Amino acid sequence: MRGDRVGLVADPLELKLACPVCAEEHTYSVVVERSEVRGLVPGRKAPPQVKRQFVRLFNCPTTGNRYQAALQLSETAANRITAVTVRDAGEDAE
């Protein structure tokens, strides 16, 4: 097969944050979408990883307040991040 193929890959992560509002820990799920370029020439060095910072709003389930936190994610030229979405884990908060 020849040619590059671009696909979207969603990459769900579980994230624990120490909440600055109520000082508890909350769990969120973060969906990271990447555009994946296939068809790179075998034998070439893997492209270097770059760290990117994304600032997102998080909801404190205890107080209902929102706060901002920065996430650091790695990407390469072949695996760029196109979207970062935060979802409340919601249930079973203690």
Ligand SMILES: [Zn+2]
């Ligand atoms: Zn909180």
